[in-house]
Each structure stands twice: as structure tokens, then as C-alpha cells.
Amino acid sequence: MENIVLKIPYGMRDFLPDEAKEKRLIENKIAELFSKWGYKEVVTPTMEYLDTLMFGANRADESRLIKFVAKDNRTIALRHEMTTPIARLAAMRFKDSPLPLKLSYISGVYRNAEIQKGRQCEFYQAGVELIGSQSAAADAEIIALAVYGILAAGIKNFKVSIGRVDFVKGIMEQYRIPSDVAENLQQVMERRNLVEYEKIIDSLEISAEGKAALKEIPYLKGNGEILNRARNMALNEQSRYAIERLTEVYSILEAYEVSEYISFDLGILRDMNYYTGVVFEAYTAGLGFPLCGGGRYDRLLSDFGRPLPAIGFAIGIERILLAKEREGNSDKDKSTGIYIAYAEGKLKEAIAKAKELRLAGKIICLALQAENEEQAKLYGGENGFDEVVYLK
């Protein structure tokens, strides 16, 4: 019996006190920020019907969902992100609410995938959804809030890359790429296979100028001036609109005083396929994966019967924790508080003292039996308490 080993399922993890404390601290700071910006927190069930997650424009990759069969014999799945559950809420529960809806969440989500750095099968996300506004001000508010969210979490060095999915689509339309080829090209780009991407372009029967423009898309990265280069390439309404809109959003972001964190990446395509307009990701050096990702999804809600534009983002809590550790600025608050010990018959006095100090904001650990002063000092020192108070 002495050799029992209790494992936890693949992709799950425990947070021990130090980690749990830091996680809670970060979540509290982000929650406070979201609330100050007028985003109200919602909590949705961990499980949804598979049909809900596989509905319409947002078809989750079914192989990545963790599924089981419910009592009513329908398949249920653990939520793989929070955008779909919130879209369901907006369509079903907030039918008569005034718009825009501003909702936030801090939740665990689940993906049946290979473990990555800062991402187990269960991981935590903090995010917002802004539903019912199509404006550039809405785009900018969400991107600015993402920047402030990452700053509030304590990350100092990071960049948010912004692009638009309609720019890529517009350029492909402009050179009359057949829709099946265009879709293939986007998928290849999404898989980040630029070798295959260029190979497909080379096989197309379009002008040399068109080929050069398409090949340039993944390399359109940089600060504001990249928009000028992109503007010269944009010859149809869709691609030009994408650039004008990005320029407008950028000027609003300057007013938010976050432009130093912003760069552009017109080849950006996010893994979720429901995005329609602006998309963005945040990166920090030394962490090989994005800290945060988001974008506009104007069609998802219409599939749920309520045609409303929407935009949102999610920050990966574990990735923030990892990045902070890398930056060497973890908020690991080592203080363990005060140990209150007491002589025989002094317990009631000690309880009153503990109450007084707790009210003053101190962390108090009260002894559970009487001991002599020497024992108390020894115990307090061994267990790393900041201070020992002994009642004689």
C-alpha cells in the first residue's frame, strides 16, 4: 500500500499555493480593469452541447474537443474557448438588452491537443466580448483594452500585431484567384507553410505583378509605414477598405497612448475561422507562443439567429505567468504573515489579538495549541513567518 501513485489526467495540472496566489493576483487585476471599462463578468457552464460548438461559421475542430455523452444521450463537450458560449448568451439570454453588450470572463477552457508551453489541455483565459458595434472606435477600444490588460498583468515588454483577414481576401479577389484556390492559399498561410504558399502562387496563371503582391503578404510586417506599402498594393474596394480602417484604428490607438505597443502584420490569420475583420495577437520575447489573441467576428451571431457585429480577445493566464517568470518580475509575494502563539489558558486572548490584526490587514496564522515562547519562536522561524507574537 505504501507505493500508491495517484496521477492526474493528461494535460491537467495542479496550482500549488505560490502559483495559485500569483494566478489569483493577476486575475484580480485584470478583472478590476475589465470592470472599470464597463465590461460585466459572466460565468457560463463548463460543458456545452457539441452542436452549439459546431454550429455555423464557428465550427470548432471536433478532434480538439473533449467530449462525452450526456444523460439525454446527446454529445456534450467541454468549452474550447469562451467566444461561442458568450455568443450563445448574447443570442439567447440578452434578446432585449440595449446594445452594445460588454461582457467579460475569466474561465478555464479545454482542448484535446498536444501540450504546448504555457498551455495544457485545461487552461485559463481572461477576455472580453463587445457585441453590437461595428465602429472603428470599438476595434480600437478592444485592442487598447488588450494592451492595458497585459500591462495590468505585469508584462512590460510585448508587441500587439494587428492585421485584417479582409485585406488578404481582397488582394486575392483583386487578382481573380478562384475561390477554391483562395481558400487553399489561406489555409496554407494559416498553417504557416510559406514554401507551399509560394509554390501554389507560382502555378497560377496571373500577372507577375499579382504573383509578387501575393508573395509579399506574409512579409507585410512592421510599424505604421507598412500601411503605406499595403495601400499601394490595395487596388479593389475590399482591400482598400481594410487598409483605411486599420489606419483609422491606429489613429484612435494613439489617443489611447498605446501605439508604442502596436505593430502591423497583414499576413496574420488566426486559428479560429470565424474572424471577419481586424485580428490581433500579442507576443513577448522568449515565449514562443502568443500571450493574447482576438479579433472581429461579425457573422458568428447571425448563425445563432441574431445578426450582430462583435469583437473580443482572450489573454492566456498561464502564458502570462510564464512570461513574467521570464521577465524576472513574478509577483511571488513571499510574506507568510504573523504567527500568534500563546501560553496555557490564553487562547481566547489570542483569538481577540488575531481578529484585531486581521482587521488591520495582516495575514495571521493562529497556533492550535498552547506552547512555551521558545517553542513558538522555533516553530515560527522554521516555517518562514515574518514575525512571531507570543501571548504570556
Next chain:
Amino acid sequence: MQDNDLEYLTIALPKGKLFSLSAQLLKKVGYDAENLSEKSRKLVISNEEKKIRFIITKTADVPTYVEYGAADIGVIGKDVLLESEKDVYELLDLGFGACHLMMAVPKDRKRAKLSDYAHTRVATKFPHIAEEFFTRQGMQMEYVKLNGSIELGPIVGLSESIVDIVETGATLKENRLEEIARIMDLTARLIANRVSFRLKFDRIEALVRDLKKILQDAP
């Protein structure tokens, strides 16, 4: 180390036949370091002046180093890249290390058509790619994962066929095996971490541009 992280470009190179070809090509565009050798005892070889770090790893580990961002870019064979299914940017076909992936069977026990091998055992280092191929052919197979000397499989009765990389075909001939299906052509690729490709974009873009020029000029 964090302060330097953004300044340095870390390159993962695989041990083995791709190493010297990669090092030579990178040298042509100014990416080299003193004592850059496969046999070096040092695991990280730096060029402080040019702010480059090389790490030399086992072939199959290159995509992992790059996916996690421990290396910003790397050179790796397409076969290993495909099999690893890692989330990295595939930036450039470097042209060298050309070989192909194929299915081979013992000459004296050859069956009439490919589909006659359905439900048999195939020995391979690349079960994912092999499965993708056979599924497309409408075939179900039993995959026996081996890590080397794949040709041995059919000889000792471990499998009916093999899926493996072939350069010249000499090994096949020696072991009395015959290629019956060509699965894909393979070359070495330049790969990049998805975050590095943004945060160190100017450097990586310049490197890709220089390499493209050299590859185009090559006969």
C-alpha cells in the same frame, strides 16, 4: 539572458548530413561562427560580433526547439518537419538534402497492385506521413514504428513493406527491396518560430531575402 534575447538570433542546426550543407549556405550570407562544427563539444556556439547563436541538436529535435522559441529559426528536412507536426513557419525550400519518401517491398514477394498490401504491416520512421498517404489510397495499414535500419523489417518478418527515405536507392538494392510507390519529394527547409518571425522580423526577412537570391543564382 532576457536582455539579449531580442538582439540575438538563435539558429538550430541538425546533426548529420544536413549540418555541413546548412552551415555552408548560411556562411554565404554572413551567418557563421568560429568553431562551428558538428563535432564541437560546446552545445551553444556564439558569434558575439554578429549576435548569432547556433545550437546543434539531434535532427528530430530541431522542430521542437523552434516551436518552443528556444531557437528562432532552424534548418530541417521536410520529412522530419512533416512527421513532427509542429506549429512553426516554413519559410524557405533550401533545395539541398534532396531525397524522396517511398514504399518498398521485397522483390521476390512483390504483389500485383498497391491495394494488395491493405491490412499488412509497414515498418517506418514516419507513421504519420505514411498513414496520411495510405488513407488517401483508401488503405488501412498496421504501422510498426522503427527508429533506424527500416530495411530490416521485411527481411526478418517484422513487416510486409517499408516506408522510408531514399536518396540513391543503393540500400534498397543491397537488401533486395523494390520501390513500388513514390510518396513525396523532400528537401531541407528553413523554419521559424511564430513569435520570432514577428519580434525579429527585420533580421529574419533580410536573411530569407539573401538566401532566396543565392538559391536563385545557383545553377
